[in-house]
Structures are given as C-alpha cells and as structure tokens.
Amino acid sequence: MSGLKLFHTTKSGIAEVMPRLAEVEADVQGLVEAHMETLLGVRFLAREYCTGLRHGGRIDSLGLDENGSPVIVEYKRGVDAGVINQGLFYLSWLMDHRREFEHLVRDRLGVTPAAQVLWSGPRLICIAGDFTRYDVHAVREHRRSIDLVRYRYFGNDLVGLETVASDTGQTRASRRVRRRAGGLEVSQRRIVAMAELTEAADEVLLGLADGVTRVQRKQYVAYQRLRNFACVIPPQRTKVLVYLKVDPKAVDLVPGFTRDVTGLGHHGTGDLEVQLRTERDLERAQDLFRASYAAA
Template sequence: MSGLRLFHTTSGVAEVAPRLAEVEADVQDLVEAHMETMLGVRFLASEYSTGPVHGGRIDSLGLDENGAPVIVEYKRATDAGVIHQGLFYLSWLMDHRDEFQRLVRDRLGAEAAAGVLWRAPRLICVAGDFTRYDVHAVREHRRSIDLVRYRFYGEHHIGLETVASVTGHGLVSRTARRRRVTGLQRACTAGGAMAELVAAVDEVLLGLGDDITPVQRKQYRAYQRLRNFACVCPPQRAKLLVYLKADPGTVDLVPGFTRDVTGLGHHGTGDLEVQLRTERDLERAQDLFGLSYTAT
C-alpha cells in the first residue's frame, strides 16, 4: 500500500510487512466470498464464460448497491493487460444484457433484475499494483473504472486502496458536477428553500473528495466511492433524508435529527438516517458526512 506502514502492538511494536498473494486465486476467492462487505457489490458468478466466440472467462460478475452491473478482474501483481481485458468483457456484457438479467433474476430475484442500471456499468480491477500509465489510461475511457490495490498483512489482514476511480460519463469538472441539475432538485419547487438545501447538500458531499461519483436513481441520489457512503432521497414534508454508512452505534443519536434505521426498509443504503430541514442542520451533519466518507 502506498506509504502505509502497519504495526503489531500486542507485545511491543513490530512492523507487519505487506505481501502479495501466492497466487491470483487467493485474492479472487477472498473477495468473492466477502464481495458485498469489501466492494459493496453483490456476488453473482465466478469465472463466467463469454461463450465459444469470445472465448473468455470473466473473473467475477456482480451487481452494486445501486443496481449497476459490475465486472471484477484480478491480477496477483502489476499487469498492463488487466484494464484492456476488463474493457473487452465490459463490451461483451453490454451486448448480452438479456443474459446478464437472467443471471440476476436467478441469483437475486425478479425485482433486482428489473432494476439493473444499464447506463452505469462498472469495471473494478483488483491488483497488486498499477502503473502511472494505468491511471492515465482509465481517465481516457468513457467507462466507470475503479483501480484497487491490495496487500496482505500477516495471515489475517488485507488492505484495499482505491488508486483511481473514474465515472463512466466522461471527464466532468468538479464545478460542472456541482452545478448540474439533479433529480432531487427537480423534485423541489424552483427557487424554494428546500431546493437550495438540496444544492447545498450536493455541494458538501461532492466536496469531501476527488474520488466521488454521484449516481442518480429514481428513488435516491447516491454518492459513491468504491461503495456508497451517502444516499439522499427526494424531499418530503419539508425535510431531506440522508442515509449514511456511519455506524449508528458510534453516534449520539438526537431525536428529530438522527435515527438508527438498521433493519428498517428505506430507499438507498446506510443504517444512519439524518434529517435535514435547514442549512443549520446541514452544518450539524457535516461531521457525520465525513465519518461515513472515511468509513467507505
């Protein structure tokens, strides 16, 4: 991991040296077994065949928190071909939408299959390292691509670091992203106080880092790093509901402002609900936004 040093402190202090996997399958097996926790992606299939014409096998197929199709490709160390290989499979996937939706229906049910977000398919490359040429290359493609570096530490720890994360809608300046009219703003009365609050929340969430991709769904707007860290629902009854990945058990809950919604159905993802009615509420919520951002 770039610049990261890990120390064991049980008896004295000893550095835990990072290492690569013995074989690529060690990484793939671990990620597939815990894909939702590690990547925010529901696992669908491993070594999925693209058929005799294309003659390939997709390492992992999944569906992310917002319903976007995901291809995950793994490499033990640095491999210049991983991005091109993943893009080849991504093109295959877009040409075989019916096949993918049948897979989703078989694994996750009809509702998940009906909600597949085809406008934002993703490629996640997990590898021991990437070159600066890899990072430059993903910025030249009009696809959603995440480069994730891994390292094992000892026998019981693995670290994941997002090296680059690019949205699939081309390169858009941060200013332009913030000014773009969102589905949430369209749900508000033009010029109203709630519309201004929606715009302010969008500004604050996008301002937390350069690696954030907004994803618009009918029921909510997600703010995604590798995983969602915030979901904002359309205003209702003069309040804006924001769902965060922060652990409600670590937060002093305030009635009428924050609520633990673990196990309760709601749109978007996250177990901490934040209720915003005014700009002052937004100021109070900024530390919680930051907590959720760092947690993902």
C-alpha cells in the same frame, strides 16, 4: 500499500507487519468472491463467466452493486498493463448481452433485482498488486465507471484494499441553479429552498474527495467511494433525507436531526438517517458525512 506501514504492538514492544502479495492470483479472487459484499458492496453472481465462442473469454467475477449496477471484477496478482483493456473488452460484451445478465441476476437473486438492473452505470473494478501511472491516467480518459483497487496481505490474517483511482466517466459539473424566490407562494418557496439544499448537499458530498462518484437512481442518489457511503432521497416539502453508513449506536442521536433506521425499510442504503431542513443542518452534518466516507 503505497506509504502505509502496519505495526503490531505488544507489552514488550512493537514490530512491523510486512506487506506481501498473494502466492497466486486465484487466492485474491477466492478471498474477494467469498466476501464480496463486505469488501466491495457488491453481491456476487458468478466466477469465470464464459463470454461465448466469438469473444472467447472468461470474466473473473460478475456481481451487482448496492444500486443495481452490473459489476465486472478483474484480478491480477501484481502489475499488469492489460488489466484495464481486458476489463473494458468484457464491459463491451456485457452491454451487448443485457438480457443474459438479467437472467443470471434473476436466477441468483430473484425477479425484483433483475427488473431493477441499472444499465446506465456498469462498473469495472480492477484489483491488483499495483498499477502504473498510465493506468491511473487511463481511468480518467475512458468514459466508463472504473475503480482501480490495490491489495496487500499483512501477516497471516490481515488484508488491505486501497482505492488508487476511481471515476464514473461522467462530467461532474455542478447542478446548482439559483432561483429568485420573490413573487412565489410560500409552498413554492419551500420547494425551491429544499431543491437548493439538496444541491448544496450534493456539492458537499462530491467535495469530500476526488474519488467520490454519484449514481442516479429513480428513488435516490447514491454517493460512492468504492461502496455507497451516502444516499440522498429527493427532497420532501420541508426536509431532505440522507442515509449514511454510520453505526447509529456510535452517534448521539438528536430528535428531528438524526434517527436510527436499522431494520426499517427505506430507499438507499445506510442505518443512520440525517434530516436536513436548513443550511445550518447541512453544516453540522458534515462530520457525519466524513465518518461515513471513511467507513466506506
């Protein structure tokens, strides 16, 4: 990984664990497919999926992410200048074969996930030994959701993934619109205040890093690094709910502000619920936002 050094410490000293590439591309593919949900937040559907005689190709891996977006994963052992174009070719095929993909989801995951596939945000994840600066530039130019992920093996039992570039292909202009509260009834003022608090949270979450992307679903808005790290529920009358991927047991829970929702049904993903009622709540939640981003 670029700039990263890993060391093994013992009582007698310290030794560097040297990074290495896979022996063959199939090793990377097999590892990721076996642990795709843990590594990428994507449920694995199929490998080497045939695109038919006319397209004459095979998609390395097909999956469905936490928000219901279709995902194509392409692998390269080292550097390959064609990986993005190859993936975009398959994305184009996928958008023309939506029903075929939905049938695959239904067969693998069931009727409900198949009915909730989010076609507004199909994703391409390229996992390779490295990428060129031209690859990184291409991600910003294409109007698609693309993630470039660099891998490295360390020793015999460690693997690292690093997001090199990530973009949704959509404009991230601020949605904030200030409204005058004068003349509004109390209930209307509350609605406006919660809407503005939601927009402020949106700005904070997107501002955590350049690689943060937003995915709009009917029931929530997800914020991704490579996986979801925060989900914001549409504002209620008196609060905005944010779900984070932070272990609730590692947090000093504060009644009325943070809650352990492990095992409880809710929209979005994450076991720590944060309740925002004021701008002050948003300020004190930012350390939790950063912790969830770091863990994603």
